[in-house]
Structures are given as C-alpha cells and as structure tokens.
Amino acid sequence: MQFTKAEEYGILGVLYLVAKGGTAVTPLSEIAEAREIPEKFLAKIFQSLARFGIVRSYRGVRGGFALTRNPAEITVMAVLEAIQGPYHLLRCIPDPDHCDNTDRCALRDLLMVVEKGLVETFESHTLADLGEWEHAKGVTVI
Amino acid sequence: MQFTKAEEYGILGVLYLVAKGGTAVTPLSEIAEAREIPEKFLAKIFQSLARFGIVRSYRGVRGGFALTRNPAEITVMAVLEAIQGPYHLLRCIPDPDHCDNTDRCALRDLLMVVEKGLVETFESHTLADLGEWEHAKGVTVI
DNA sequence: TCGTTATGCAATTCACGAAAGCAGAAGAAT
DNA sequence: ATTCTTCTGCTTTCGTGAATTGCATAACGA
Numbered sequence: 001m002q003f004t005k006a007e008e009y010g011i012l013g014v015l016y017l018v019a020k021g022g023t024a025v026t027p028l029s030e031i032a033e034a035r036e037i038p039e040k041f042l043a044k045i046f047q048s049l050a051r052f053g054i055v056r057s058y059r060g061v062r063g064g065f066a067l068t069r070n071p072a073e074i075t076v077m078a079v080l081e082a083i084q085g086p087y088h089l090l091r092c093i094p095d096p097d098h099c100d101n102t103d104r105c106a107l108r109d110l111l112m113v114v115e116k117g118l119v120e121t122f123e124s125h126t127l128a129d130l131g132e133w134e135h136a137k138g139v140t141v142i
Numbered sequence: 143m144q145f146t147k148a149e150e151y152g153i154l155g156v157l158y159l160v161a162k163g164g165t166a167v168t169p170l171s172e173i174a175e176a177r178e179i180p181e182k183f184l185a186k187i188f189q190s191l192a193r194f195g196i197v198r199s200y201r202g203v204r205g206g207f208a209l210t211r212n213p214a215e216i217t218v219m220a221v222l223e224a225i226q227g228p229y230h231l232l233r234c235i236p237d238p239d240h241c242d243n244t245d246r247c248a249l250r251d252l253l254m255v256v257e258k259g260l261v262e263t264f265e266s267h268t269l270a271d272l273g274e275w276e277h278a279k280g281v282t283v284i
Numbered sequence: 285t286c287g288t289t290a291t292g293c294a295a296t297t298c299a300c301g302a303a304a305g306c307a308g309a310a311g312a313a314t
Numbered sequence: 315a316t317t318c319t320t321c322t323g324c325t326t327t328c329g330t331g332a333a334t335t336g337c338a339t340a341a342c343g344a
Contacts, residue, residue, distance in 0.1 A: 004332070004333090005333065038335085041333065044333095059342050060342030060343045061342070061343045063341090
C-alpha cells in the first residue's frame with residue numbers, strides 16, 4: 001500500500017499554486033521546474049484536475065493553470081479522486097462480484113473500516129490547511 | 143494506494159488457520175486449495191511469517207504450518223509488517239533524506255497523520271477478532 | 285502571423301508485484 | 315534405510331500498471 005507518484009505530484013502541484021496565492025495563472029513549466037516534476041507527466045495530471053474542475057487551464061502566451069476556487073474549499077480528497085478515480089484498497093470493495101464470497105470476508109470488512117478513516121482524514125483537510133502548514137515552515141514559492 | 147496480493151493472501155492464510163481452531167498443523171496445499179491462492183506464492187509469504195514468529199513450520203509427512211500463539215495475541219498489523227516490512231505511504235517518511243525538503247513538506251505531514259490512523263486500526267484488531275466476524279457470518283473451513 | 289502553452293493520444297520504458305520452477309534439506313512413516 | 319511428504323531458499327519468468335516521453339494539433343495572446 002503506497003502513495004503513487006501521480007498522487008504525490010498532483011498534490012505538490014496544486015500546493016505550488018496555493019503558495020503563489022490568489023488566482024495567478026502559472027505555466028506547467030514553472031511548476032515542474034520548481035518542484036522537480038517531469039513536465040509531461042504533470043501535464044497529464046493537471047488535465048485530470050482540469051476535467052474535475054479543481055484547476056482551470058489557459059492557453060497561449062502567459063497561459064497555464066490556476067485554481068478555480070478558494071483553497072479552503074478544495075479538500076485533499078477531491079484532488080486525489082480527480083487523479084486516481086474512486087479510492088479503494090481492494091477491488092472487491094467497489095465491486096462485490098470481484099470475488100465470490102465478499103459477503104463473508106472479514107478482511108474486506110476490516111479494510112472498509114480502514115478506508116473510511118482514511119477518506120475522513122483526506123476530506124477534513126483542505127489545500128488551505130496544507131498551505132498554512134507550509135507557510136508556517138517558511139516554504140517559498142521558488 | 144492499494145492493498146497488495148501478498149498482504150491479502152497472508153491475512154486470508156492465517157485466518158484459515160484461525161478458522162481451523164487451536165494449533166492444527168496444516169499444509170500449504172490445503173490452505174492454497176481452500177482459499178484459491180497460488181501455492182508457491184503462499185509459501186513465500188508463510189516463510190516470512192515463520193521468520194517473524196507468527197507461524198511455525200513443520201516439515202515432513204503431516205507437516206505444515208500452525209499459529210505460534212493465540213489468535214487474540216496476534217494483531218493484523220503484526221501480520222502485515224511480517225509480510226511487507228515497515229509500513230509507509232511515502233519513502234520520505236522512514237527516510238527523511240529521500241528528498242531534500244522533508245522538513246518543510248506539508249504532504250509528508252498529512253500522510254504521517256493518515257498513516258498513524260491506519261496503523262492504529264490495524265493494531266487494534268487481532269486475528270481472533272476477524273475470526274469471530276467470519277464465524278458470525280458462517281464461514282466454514284473448507 | 286508567430287511563438288507560446290495546453291490538449292489528446294500514442295508509444296515506451298521501467299519497476300515491481302505476482303507467480304512458477306527447481307534442487308535440496310528436514311522430518312515422519314513404514 | 316528407504317521413501318514420501320513438506321518446507322526452504324534460491325532463481326527466473328511473467329504481466330501489469332506506474333511512470334515517462336513524444337508528437338501532432340488546437341487555442342490563444344502579442
């Protein structure tokens with residue numbers, strides 16, 4: 001059970017936008033360089049984020065991406081789901097037909113408990129929260 | 143972030159032993175067939191469990207594996223750590239030198255919170271607990 | 285019209301989870 | 315002793331999906 005690079009880069013990317021404050025439109029090249037993320041990979045991730053309305057894209061010179069809402073209104077969970085789709089620890093959780101005795105599986109029950117706690121934590125933290133944590137630690141944009 | 147097959151098989155394997163009750167020595171072939179797990183893969187997993195003292199192995203005719211302790215004394219966490227080693231969502235959590243600004247990373251802080259909750263849940267459930275859940279649902283050994 | 289930036293899809297690389305194979309050791313049964 | 319069973323400890327293979335790259339195209343501003 002490990003956090004994926006896509007998830008990691010996605011969060012770091014939007015946090016960069018938060019750190020820049022307001023609604024500054026920022027090109028991927030800048031984010032990628034500042035946070036040392038492969039640019040094309042980041043592009044893919046931000047396209048997902050754009051589809052889910054987390055960020056908005058602007059083309060052309062001085063284009064880039066910007067948050068669509070106030071960071072306080074965007075939960076970490078929303079970002080993760082935009083990147084990875086619905087979040088589940090086992091295939092049989094969303095799809096009970098995946099194996100033949102989901103209704104008797106204690107492991108599935110336990111993981112549903114674990115997953116619930118996990119989702120609650122991700123939902124109870126917004127990008128603004130994380131931004132403040134970083135700010136308190138003196139993180140700079142570049 | 144997904145539960146691995148090794149983790150899944152490991153838990154299901156020991157739960158099979160729990161369901162058989164007591165300290166019955168059970169060969170891998172039986173467990174593998176009953177729970178539809180690739181036998182050689184299960185062997186690898188149980189070797190780890192044996193090294194960590196979760197189960198004990200017996201060779202020869204009528205050999206196999208048995209739990210070393212009462213299921214109520216074995217937490218799910220113990221089983222998972224035996225299989226996967228120390229549990230971390232990001233490499234930089236156990237190894238702060240993995241990236242160059244772990245001390246300023248809000249994502250790392252958040253994941254440490256998530257991880258804590260996760261570990262607590264796994265530690266607060268024993269194999270006996272899961273065994274009872276299954277029992278209540280009418281799970282049979284074979 | 286030109287340069288910049290995102291878009292969308294295709295292709296590729298790569299790591300690791302997952303699984304299989306095999307020779308050998310240990311042990312029980314007879 | 316011999317034989318059969320079962321674990322042990324490698325080695326190797328396979329497959330999937332993560333991670334990354336590439337390219338042609340579309341949109342947009344200057």
